Amino acid sequence: MTRLIRRLAVLSALLLLCGCAFARTPWVEVGGERFQVEIAATVEERALGLMFRDRLEPGHGMLFIHERQEPQAYWMKNTRIPLDILYFDNDRRLVSQQRSVPPCRSGRGCPAYPSEAPARYVLELNAGEAARLGLRDGDELIFGPGIPAAD
Numbered sequence: 001m002t003r004l005i006r007r008l009a010v011l012s013a014l015l016l017l018c019g020c021a022f023a024r025t026p027w028v029e030v031g032g033e034r035f036q037v038e039i040a041a042t043v044e045e046r047a048l049g050l051m052f053r054d055r056l057e058p059g060h061g062m063l064f065i066h067e068r069q070e071p072q073a074y075w076m077k078n079t080r081i082p083l084d085i086l087y088f089d090n091d092r093r094l095v096s097q098q099r100s101v102p103p104c105r106s107g108r109g110c111p112a113y114p115s116e117a118p119a120r121y122v123l124e125l126n127a128g129e130a131a132r133l134g135l136r137d138g139d140e141l142i143f144g145p146g147i148p149a150a151d
Contacts, residue, residue: 024146026038026039026063026144026146026147027144028061028063028123028141028142028143028144028147029141029142029144030086030094030123030133030135030139030140030141030142031130031133031134031135031139032133033133034059034144035059035060035061035123035125036059036060036061037060037061037062037063037123037147038060038061038062038063039062039063039065039147040062040063040064040065041064041065041148046064046066049062049064049074049079049124050062050079050081050083050124051077051078051079052078052080053079053080053081054080054081055081056081056083056124056125056126058126061123061124061125061126061129062123062124063121063122063123063147064121064122064123064124065120065121065147065148066119066120066121066122068120069089069090069118069119069120070118070119071114071115071117071118071119072087072114072115072118072119072122073112073113073114073115074098074112074113074122074124075104075110075111075112075113076101076102076103076104076110076113077104077110078104078105079103079104080103080105081103081126081127082100082101082102082103082126082127083100083101083124083125083126083127084097084098084099084100084101084124084125084126084127084128084129084130084131085097085098085101085113085122085123085124086098086122086123086124086125086130086135086141087115087116087117087119087121087122088119088120088121088122088123088141089117089118089119089120089121090120092121092140092141092142092143092149093137093138093139093140093141094135094136094137094138094139094140094141095115095116095117095118095119095137096114096115096116096117096119096137097130097135097137098113099127099128099130099131100127100128100131101113101127121141123141
C-alpha cells in the first residue's frame with residue numbers, strides 16, 4: 001500500500017509540473033482558434049519581431065504589446081516568411097488587417113503596412129491564417145493567463 005501511495009504521489013507531482021509548464025505558455029485565441037505566442041512588449045523585442053527566422057511553426061505567432069493605442073505601422077525588413085499582420089484596439093477588437101504580407105530583404109526599400117485605425121496589440125501569424133479563419137474587423141482577441149491587458 002505504501003508503495004502505491006508513493007507512486008501516486010510521484011505521478012501527481014509529474015502531472016502538476018506538466019500542467020504548470022503548459023499553463024505558462026502564452027496563448028491567444030482569435031477566430032475560434034488558439035495560437036501559442038511569443039510576447040514582444042519592449043521596444044527592443046518589438047523592433048526585432050520575427051526578423052531572421054526561416055519558419056513560424058503552425059499554430060504559433062507573435063503578439064506585440066504597445067504602451068498605448070495609436071496608429072501602428074509594421075514593416076517586413078529582414079523578415080523571411082510571409083505573415084498576416086492583425087491590429088487590435090484596447091478592447092482587443094480587430095480594427096485592421098494586412099494579409100499575406102511578403103518578406104522583404106532589401107532594407108530601406110521595405111514598405112510599411114499601417115493599421116487603418118489606432119491599435120494597441122498586433123498579432124503576427126503565418127500568411128493565410130486570417131483568410132482561413134475568416135477574420136473580420138470587430139473580431140475579438142482573447143488572451144490566455146499571464147498576458148497583460150491594456151490599463
